[in-house]
Amino acid sequence: MAAEPPPTPVRFGIIGCANIARKVSRAILLSPNSTIVAIGSRSIEKAAAFAKDNGFPASAKAYGSYDAVLDDPEVDAVYVPLPTSLHLHWAVLAARKRKHVLLEKPVALNVGELDEILAACESSGLQYMDATMWMHHPRTAEMKAFLSDPQRFGQLKAVHSIFSYNSGPEFLKNDIRLKPDLDALGALGDAGWYCIRAILWANDYQLPKTVTALKDAEFNEAGVILSCGASLLFHDGILATFYCSFLSNLTMEVSVLGANGYLRVHDFIIPFQENVGPFYVHANTKFAQLSIGIEPEPTEHLVTTDLPQEALMVKEFSSLVGKIKENGLGTETKWPTISRKTQLVVDAVKTSIDKGFEPIEVAY
Template sequence: MAGEVKFGILSCANIARTLISAMKLLPEVKIHAIASRSLDKVQSFAAANDVPKETKLYGSYEELLDDDEVDALYVPLPTGLHVEWVLKAAAKKKHILIEKPPAHTVKELDVMLEALQKNGLQYMDGTMWMHHPRTHKMEAVLHDSSTIGRICEVHSTFNYSAEVAYRRKGGLSADVRGNPNLDGLGALGDIGWYCVRGILWAYDYEMPKSVTAHPGASYNEKGVIVSCGATFVWEDGRTATFTTSFNTGHVMKLLVVGVNGSLENDDFVLPARADRAGFKVVSNTSWKDVLGGWNRTEDVQEVTLEIPQEAHMVREFARLVASIRDGSGAVEPRWAEISRKTQVLLDAVKESIENGLKTIDV
């Protein structure tokens, strides 16, 4: 197909399976090549995941980067390897769709973004829920001042049991998320990233003035964060909080509170169903009387999907890449800017935790 975007996948990590399934749904995308650190591993991965037979399989990352037909890379490598391979990819003129968190610090992220900008390359992180049609519908509610009104508070939570999720590997300590050299931000980076992004999204990416971590952050035996939380405060008194943990059952909530009502979402990152997803808007609230309960209007809104949110994300990224390649468009800086703001706030949370819950000015 003349207009298709040819993707290379840099790693055979388990997370790559989801994106491969999404890519196969899109006629404008071709899975051109997959690389691993050995040919045997990538061949086994391709066989187990119904990878198209015409896909090239490389036994090293360097071989994939040397493939001039590759337009863009999906990079699901551990965070600790991102800087090295993104810089090498930028030198080879490959656009980057990267798993979150993109870096251990904003300083690392800036190195990557500078290299991509210098080479005229598109960047996007893998925060897939932002591309879900439900998210666009929620945005319309937040931007309608007559519904929930001026936003005053945002609260987000994302927890799951890492010991259960990675039991076959030997628990969290055997997974990259529990290794300080590979994914050193632990729960803060893996799932706290989504919570912080949800807060920024609700406040239209306006940065808070300060960040203060909550008491009780916990670590695994290797020194990686397994649970934490923080409060954000804006100049005008608006606030937000988040909590995240590897130690509980699944919780995935986003609550946006305005002067007239609220928006509530119980599965904002990964919808419970692939074909449809909803959220609730509560408005027109008032007391019936002192002891008689309260009145409210509940509007449950829902969207249906023909393709999953991951495919929507890949489609948007591929559209941007194709427009740059074909000369009809330019790099969209919004995605790098949003990613950097998220990373700045993660840095501030970690700094606050490590400095006795000190309030950090942003």
């Protein structure tokens, strides 16, 4: 019996030379079912230099515009690492040009914009996915299996997440994530996005009933959020809190508390090591005799991976694109659905801050 032929690689175009595009370019080249055929920048020299510096195939084309990438018939899918305020225009245009869309997060300035992007993709049968890499690490599925274990974890009760990093004064002065016309959501969009996704993930993507930003958020002179926190109240009294910041040490935590167990992970967004992700489980923990110590002690679980999580993300996206392209299958709706829910909560936190830290109801 002949082996199945390898899938035709999904051919990526990249629009923009953002720093994150270096990591994702590497991921596209590492993934077995994808390749890069084009990159566009406002400067063709910059695009060519980016292609060269990042080991693109010699056949990859460098363009002096984003439009040229979208007009290239060899491009199946685009990866969009542009500033958030440009996502609406370019992601919608990409969909109109019949390109599948892998969209960097935060995906939009608000859910209204995202809905336009999703509608453009959906109406043409194009796959949409946001570039939230940790979703694709095999550790994430293993952690979920623990959270789904009624004996060892039980009913979900509380979630807490932190994502912060402190890139110093130069970042705070010049990075696009600090410019209200480029990334108006600041730390909430760039860092809080992950915390919110983690909280939704732990809740099986059930939306919270209400979202309340915690006093006080910090802002730069232009009004962009530098740090904020929020509490999210779910049905059944499940309580989640998060804290995100551009002003604190790089920290990437999720802790999930259940009636019978507890899970914590300290590098959920970017694993400290590429090939292995640890997480820590406390299950059915009781005080030892005389309340000296506990039984049993927490355990460390190491989940290895052959490919880094960003390559697994590209692989999953490309697999879905391949099925649509070659087998005529429909799109996977999970990804746009959870992206939209994440954006809804981002919006609610922003609205709560804008309204003086009032509770905001969240409705799908």
